[in-house]
Amino acid sequence: MLPIERHRQIMEELNLHGRVLVSELVKLCQVSQETIRRDLSLLERKGLLQRSHGGAVVAQKYQGNLAEKSNSPNEHESTFRLRMNENPQAKTLIAKKALDFITPGDCILLDSSTTCWFLARQLPDIELTVLTNSLHTVQTLATRSHIRTICLGGEYFAHNGDFNGVVAEQPLKDFLINKIFFSCSSLGNDGYLRSANENNAHLKQQMLMASERKYLLIDSVKFLRPSFARICHYREVDFLITDSLKDKELQQELAWNGVNIIDCSQRHNVMQLMNSQDI
Incomplete structure (x- = not known):
């Protein structure tokens, strides 16, 4: 370990x-x-x-x-501050690669993961609309004069610095969201992405339904390990961006399910180019 x-x-x-x-x-x-x-x-x-x-x-x-009350959705989850110090180099690498898929005029959705916070820190000050349920991301983008930032409301949880619940889900129905960038606690051997708590998982399900293209940002330590609440199957993801994916069997399974793999450790990403004309 x-x-x-x-x-x-x-x-x-x-x-x-x-x-x-x-x-x-x-x-x-x-x-x-x-x-x-x-x-x-x-x-x-x-x-x-x-x-x-x-x-x-x-x-x-x-x-x-x-x-706090025992049913807090974050009680079994590491704090945001602890997680932001886990694999920072990998998350920075993934965030920089994700920038290739963001263009001026986009309306993008960022979840409350630390990986998306790393992405928010990398965002250039261009014409964008960013929706997020993360207070950390809102604070990071506050100095970007050309980025319109919309915070999804809801019940606030200080443990993770984010908003969850029905109130956070409601605004998703009112926007045309081009792309979602999100992460998860694990990608299990059953093919499902999972979160550490059920409320966060349910909000991500609603986020995915509201977005046209879906980009999963996941560092290599999260592959094939267990976690708690199911988000979705990886076949629902359009692009998977990671610092490294060495499991050949998993690579093949992802490809068979239509997932474009962006492995930042590889100089040439053949799968990245497959649908580049559609990006």
């Missing part, structure tokens, strides 16, 4: 239980006690937790979030 994956696992356990023990994390992550202690020290320096005898507890500034 990579360090970044261990850190995510540690924070997920903390968010779920409020405390973790070194002995439990050793079994969960299959590493030594010294490795776990180093992980906890690093996360403590980042202000994400507090070390305690034999383990760690949630940092003081996050303890209020744990007291």
Whole structure:
């Protein structure tokens, strides 16, 4: 297990239980006690937790979030701040490639994923309409004078800095959206894209239905791993943009289902060129 994956696992356990023990994390992550202690020290320096005898507890500034209602859609999900530090180079690479598919005059939809936040940071100040349910993206685009930014309302969740629910879904029916750029928690071996919570997954379903073209931005660590709530099957995606896709069987399955694969690790993307005249 990579360090970044261990850190995510540690924070997920903390968010779920409020405390973790070194002995439990050793079994969960299959590493030594010294490795776990180093992980906890690093996360403590980042202000994400507090070390305690034999383990760690949630940092003081996050303890209020744990007291929120138990059906919060983000309670089993890592915080936005933690996820934004996961695979930043891959997300930047993916975001820069996604720019190739955005043209002046587009009306685009960005979900509340950290990958789309990386894309928002890369957007040039051109004539665009951007719809999003992410407060982080709204704040990022606030300085772009030529980009019209529309925030989807709804119930606000500080854990992820986004809006969800029926109120967030309603405006999607009123716009002609050319393209959606979105991410997910995982692409499972059953062919389905999944999110960490059901409310977020349902909103993404509505976003996909409202958009003409669908661009999935996904870093390689999310392939073929489990997650909670189903979003859609990958056959509903037009383009998949990733930092690397080495699984030949998955590549073939995606191609058979009409998904154009943009692998940023490859110099030449044959599949990217297949339908370029339609972009």
